[in-house]
Each structure stands twice: as C-alpha cells, then as structure tokens.
Amino acid sequence: MSKKTVRDIDLKDKKVFVRCDFNVPLDENGVITDNRRIVGALPTIKYLLENNCKVILCSHLGRPKGEVKPEFSLKPIAVELSKLLGKEVKLANDVIGESAKELTSNMNNGDVVLLENVRFDAREEKNDPELSKELASMAEIFVNDAFGTAHRAHSSTAGVADYLPAVSGFLIEKELKFLGEALQNPERPFVAILGGKKVSDKIGVINSLLEKVDTLLIGGAMAFTFFKAQGYGVGDSICELDKLDLAKEIMENAKKKGVNLVLPVDTKIGKEFDPNTESKTVKSNEIPDGWQGFDIGAESIKEYCEILKSAKTVIWNGPVGLSEFKQFAAGTDTIAETLANLSDCTTIIGGGDSAAAVERAGLADKMTHISTGGGASLEFLEGKKLPGIECLQDK
Numbered sequence: 001m002s003k004k005t006v007r008d009i010d011l012k013d014k015k016v017f018v019r020c021d022f023n024v025p026l027d028e029n030g031v032i033t034d035n036r037r038i039v040g041a042l043p044t045i046k047y048l049l050e051n052n053c054k055v056i057l058c059s060h061l062g063r064p065k066g067e068v069k070p071e072f073s074l075k076p077i078a079v080e081l082s083k084l085l086g087k088e089v090k091l092a093n094d095v096i097g098e099s100a101k102e103l104t105s106n107m108n109n110g111d112v113v114l115l116e117n118v119r120f121d122a123r124e125e126k127n128d129p130e131l132s133k134e135l136a137s138m139a140e141i142f143v144n145d146a147f148g149t150a151h152r153a154h155s156s157t158a159g160v161a162d163y164l165p166a167v168s169g170f171l172i173e174k175e176l177k178f179l180g181e182a183l184q185n186p187e188r189p190f191v192a193i194l195g196g197k198k199v200s201d202k203i204g205v206i207n208s209l210l211e212k213v214d215t216l217l218i219g220g221a222m223a224f225t226f227f228k229a230q231g232y233g234v235g236d237s238i239c240e241l242d243k244l245d246l247a248k249e250i251m252e253n254a255k256k257k258g259v260n261l262v263l264p265v266d267t268k269i270g271k272e273f274d275p276n277t278e279s280k281t282v283k284s285n286e287i288p289d290g291w292q293g294f295d296i297g298a299e300s301i302k303e304y305c306e307i308l309k310s311a312k313t314v315i316w317n318g319p320v321g322l323s324e325f326k327q328f329a330a331g332t333d334t335i336a337e338t339l340a341n342l343s344d345c346t347t348i349i350g351g352g353d354s355a356a357a358v359e360r361a362g363l364a365d366k367m368t369h370i371s372t373g374g375g376a377s378l379e380f381l382e383g384k385k386l387p388g389i390e391c392l393q394d395k
C-alpha cells in the first residue's frame with residue numbers, strides 16, 4: 001500500500017513538524033564529514049517553504065541515551081542547513097522546553113526552527129506517548145522524512161502520528177520508490193552484491209534476496225564463513241563458526257531456487273590488520289594459517305564485473321573488502337567503477353559503509369540511488385515493516 005506524501009494534503013500556510021534523520025558523521029572537531037542526509041532532506045523543506053509553511057525540524061544525532069550531552073548537539077547541523085537553504089535556521093536549545101516553546105510559538109510563515117537532539121529526552125526511544133503528544137502540540141501536520149530512522153518506533157518517528165495527520169516527505173518517497181521497485185518489479189538480470197563483516201548481520205537480507213535475484217555475489221569477510229562451511233581453511237580471517245550450518249543452508253537454498261550464488265575464487269590476504277601489512281593473492285581454498293583475507297582477488301574482481309556488465313538491476317550492500325585500507329580496496333573500488341559505467345542498469349546502494357565507499361571513489365552521482373538508510377535499508381530489503389512508514393496515512 002502506498003503512503004500519502006506532502007503532495008497529497010493541503011499544507012499551505014500550515015505549521016509542520018518534520019522528522020529528519022540528521023544523524024551524520026562528525027569528525028573529532030565536530031565537523032560534518034558527509035552531509036548526504038542533510039542534502040537529502042532539502043527537497044521536502046524547500047517544498048514546505050514554497051507552500052508558506054512554518055517548518056519545525058526534529059532529529060536525533062548519535063546515541064546520547066536520554067541525557068543532554070553537548071557533543072551530540074545539533075548545532076553543526078543548524079549551521080550546515082542554514083548554509084544549504086540560504087536562510088537562517090534557528091536552533092532551540094532544548095527539545096520541548098522553554099526555548100523550543102518560545103521559538104515555535106513565535107513563528108512567521110517561511111520560518112525554520114530546528115529542535116535540539118530529540119534523544120536528549122529519555123522518552124524518545126521509549127516511544128513515550130506523552131512526548132509524542134507534546135511534539136505534536138507544536139504543529140498541525142507531521143511529515144516524516146527520516147528514512148534512516150524509519151526502522152525505529154520512537155516518539156518522534158512513529159508515536160507523533162497518533163496525534164497529527166501524518167504523511168511522508170520526498171526523501172522517504174524516493175527511498176521507497178527505488179528500494180521498493182527493485183524488490184517488487186526488477187528488470188532482469190537482477191544481481192545483488194553482498195559484503196560486509198558478518199553473515200549474521202545479513203541473514204535476513206540474504207534470505208529475502210534469494211527469493212528475488214538471479215545472481216548473488218558474495219564478498220567481504222562474510223565469504224569466509226561460506227568457505228569454512230565448504231571445508232576450506234580460512235587462516236585468521238573473520239569467520240563465524242556458529243553460522244556454518246546456516247551458510248550451508250543458504251547455499252542449498254540458492255541451488256533449489258536456481259539462484260547463481262557466487263563466492264570469490266581468489267582472495268587477497270594480509271599478515272596483520274594494518275594498512276601497510278605484507279599482502280598477496282591466493283586461491284580461496286589455499287589461505288594459509290597466520291594470514292587473513294581482506295579483499296576479493298583479481299580473478300574474482302574480473303568475474304564479478306563481467307556478471308555486473310549484463311545486469312539490469314543491481315543492489316549492493318556491504319563492501320567486498322576492507323576498503324578503508326588502500327591495498328584492500330581494489331574489489332570494492334572496481335565494482336563501484338563498473339556500476340558507475342553501466343548505462344542501462346538501475347544501481348542501488350544500501351548500507352552506510354558501501355555508500356561511504358562509493359562516495360570516497362567520487363562515483364556517488366553515477367549511481368541510480370544511494371540510500372540514506374543503513375539499518376533501515378537493510379530491514380527494508382529484508383521485507384520488514386518499518387514503523388516510521390507504517391504510521392503514515394495510506395493513499
């Protein structure tokens with residue numbers, strides 16, 4: 001069932017409470033290192049301003065655990081937003097206290113107020129109805145545009161919809177369009193690339209994608225659990241010994257469903273977890289003791305990229321190697337370049353580290369869609385219902 005968006009209700013001149021996900025990475029000096037989530041919220045905010053609304057923005061940042069902690073203040077976000085919008089965004093210095101009340105009750109049409117980190121209030125993560133009610137009392141309409149937090153049932157992401165007409169913003173609409181269409185109606189061949197650290201993080205996604213894709217390319221540390229399940233030695237590579245049966249089950253399941261599940265034939269290994277460690281490439285069933293697998297090997301890169309070249313839909317979740325270290329980034333970087341050069345293929349990137357890898361390679365605008373959701377995009381791909389979306393009005 002599709003959900004109403006800001007286009008589907010009359011919000012002219014209204015006071016609107018907008019939940020965004022401004023949970024962006026900050027460096028040790030509090031400088032934003034990736035503003036994609038802020039940029040992603042702009043279309044909705046601009047649309048509301050064009051409609052003469054009073055815009056109250058709300059977000060969390062990090063996990064302050066219900067306490068006011070200055071290092072989790074939304075101050076850097078208010079500054080960045082003001083810059084991007086080209087207009088002043090006033091930051092309240094509390095969530096629903098004196099400052100928030102004063103700023104939000106004295107607004108003119110076209111004003112933008114950002115509330116302080118909603119997780120400074122311990123009731124937020126408990127989805128406490130009292131907090132939802134207080135947040136709702138500030139406005140006439142609830143717009144949820146926090147896709148990255150849509151898998152959390154919290155007061156500001158879901159609870160507030162009990163007290164106000166609730167619709168989605170353009171970012172959530174866009175995320176649902178790309179992720180949803182890929183799952184429901186993909187152009188084929190449909191190929192998924194799954195990497196990252198652990199099989200256990202991605203079991204739900206693997207099982208769900210096995211129902212949909214033609215080919216599943218496995219990379220990253222999770223490959224070693226599959227190798228071990230086939231009886232290979234994996235040296236000191238990351239490997240989940242309690243998931244070997246599961247890995248076998250996944251391989252059998254793929255066979256039954258006619259899905260081509262591909263594991264790397266070769267692996268680039270290193271001596272230590274260190275950017276400058278000694279490294280070499282070996283056949284995947286010949287990883288010696290005392291070594292760790294950190295990337296897919298050159299032969300695998302070639303094979304994976306050949307498969308990708310004929311794909312019409314690709315979903316990529318999780319880097320295929322330790323791509324933060326230059327000498328183990330070739331797999332991830334070459335896959336990113338290959339996807340960037342596909343002209344007739346829908347390419348969807350989900351997962352924080354995969355998105356960061358594509359960004360690092362300077363290829364972000366060459367992809368069809370880079371999700372702003374980490375956990376949320378995983379849960380969506382698993383086919384789970386997301387509370388921040390379920391709570392919105394149906395079309």
Ligand code: ADP
Pocket residue numbers: 195196197198201219220221222238293294295317318319320321322323324350351352353354355374
């Ligand atoms: P995403 O955030 O895209 O969903 P994950 O969080 O599941 O991805 O996994 C990303 C992490 O996995 C990265 O930090 C990456 O360095 C790490 N990783 C990938 N392959 C390996 C490997 N072979 N050994 C160790 N770490 C790996």
Ligand code: 3PG
Pocket residue numbers: 021023062063148149152373374375376
């Ligand atoms: C994220 O970064 O995945 C979202 O902002 C949700 O954050 P959380 O995992 O702290 O709920």
Ligand code: MG
Pocket residue numbers: 351352353374
């Ligand atoms: Mg990650």
